[in-house]
Amino acid sequence: MINAFGGADNFQKLLGVGPSAISNYKSRKHLPLNQAKRLSKIAPQFGFSLDPHSLQISTSDKNKKPEILLIITGGIAAYKALELIRRLRDxxxxxxxxxxxxxxxxxxxxxxxxxxxxxVYSNLFDLTDEQEMGHIQLARKAELILIAPATANFIGKIAHGLADDLASTICLVADAPIFVAPAMNPHMWSNIATQENCTTLLNRAVRFLGPDNGNTACGEIGSGRFADISFIVSEIQKTLHIKLNEKIRISDKSQQKPLDGIRILITAGPTYEPVDPVRFIGNRSSGKQGYAIADACAAAGASVCLISGPVNLEAPKDVRLILVDTAEQMKRACEKELEVDCVVCAAAVSDWRPLQVEKRKIKKSNKKIPQLVLTETPDILSWVGYHKSRPRLVIGFAAETKISK
Structure with missing residues (x-):
């Protein structure tokens, strides 16, 4: 297997370990499951597939195109799916x-x-469709499932495990990564029910691409716009390890960079803690520092995961981006991505959140000022620093109004 991945040196770089670890793996004839899973994702670049459990290698068809299952739901942004398809076909x-x-x-x-x-498939109970390609096979043959646009209704259905049509049934039986590109009215997006459904899906490792801020089809301004198509395509491309007109040459020493093989987790931007469907507690963080760090680390060869709060910045090149809104969402995302060599906490996480989030907008009254009862949010930097699986290097930033001596 070591030879299949280009020899001991390449194998060592792929796993991010030293020569002693490779010798240990060879003597025990055993590879840790997390490392095996890592190799199984890289194997197609070398022209074969690897079962992470049995470590069996099988030849793959290099000309086989990556399979994407696109689910289009009934929102006004559905017309953008046509352009998305064209770009993906490119x-x-x-x-x-x-x-x-x-x-x-x-x-x-x-x-x-x-x-x-x-x-195009649509009807769960179409006998012809089931004979040609049943819903189980549709889900199984996909290397990635993209729901674009995703309405609030469909997000709620898959969050609660409903399976009353072909699309929701596929999501329930899928074992491929699921990406969701929401598009809806800003108030629908910020509604506590929608946010709770999104949190549920985030906890199941579902990736959210957007939504963006701006003008929506209903004429309102806010978060709810369908994400930029170039961004969606870029994220899918990174996930499926597709490089246009080139192959990854890990063995080419002339292309070696100072952070090759290093895995870095970075947090950036603010967190928004909802008070009601239209208000939140947050701060003025732009996210620029964290994004700049992520961009520099990726350029130096590191494998970078950037967990970002709401910002108006383009995703850095060659960086895996996870979007969150609240401190709790950011902490949960960090929990899933903690198997790294370094963590850089550059996010400006809100210290407090309302103990109770109102389901409707709090109306302004001349007679009564609403009283907000606050509770602390998770201290992500402290949690990472004291975690039993923390990396050796943890870096934190803090915004202060006065420099202490």
Whole structure:
């Protein structure tokens, strides 16, 4: 297996370990499961696949296009899915589309089929569809599932495990990564019910791409716009390890960078702690420092995961971005990504949050000023620093109004 990955030196760099660890693996004829899983994700770049449990190698078809299952739900942003399909096809992804019944009110299956070159699926109880490609097979053949646009209704369905149509059933049986690109009215997005559903999905390792801030189709301004298509395509490309017109040459010593093989987790931006559906407790953090650190680390060869609060910044190149809103969401994301060599906590996490979040907007009254009861949010830097699995290097930043001696 070591030879299959380009020899001992390359194998060592891929795993981020020293020669003694490689010798130990060889003598015991055993590879830790977390390392095996890491190699299984890289194996397709070397022209084969690796079962992380049995460590069996099988030859893969290098010409096989990565399979994406795109689920289009019934929102006004559904028309943007057509441009998204075209852009994904430019990157030579193979795309199979499932449309909800509501999505057909905005775009036609014929238009989608013409762009993908594949049949469009919609009806869970269509006998012909089930014979050709049952919902289990649709889910299993996909290397990634993208829900774009994702309505508040569909997010709620998959968060609660409902399976009343083909699209939601696929999500329930899928074992591929699931990406969600929400698009809805800003008030629908900020509603506590929607946010709780998103938190539930984040805790299940579902990735959210957006939404963006700006003008929405209903004429309101806020967070709810369909994410930039270039950003969505870029994130999918990174996840599936696709590089245009080049192969990754880890063995090329001339391309070695100072942080090659180093895994770094970075937090950036503010957190927003909701008071009611339209107000929050936050701070003025722009996120620029954390994004600049992530960009510099990635340029130096590190494998970077950036967990970001709400900011108006473009995602750094070659960085895996996880978007969150609250301190609790940021902590949970850090829990899932803590297996790294270094953590840089540059986020300006809110110290407090309202003990109770109002379900409706608190109305202004001349007679009564609302009293907010606050409780502390998780201290993420302290939690990382004292965690039993913390990396050797943990770096933290703090914004102060007075420099202490």
């Amino acid at each position: 990157f030579e992804f193979s795309i199979t589309v499932v449309m909800t019944e509501a999505a057909k009110n905005f775009i036609t299956p014929l238009s989608v089929s013409a762009l993908t070159g594949n049949k």
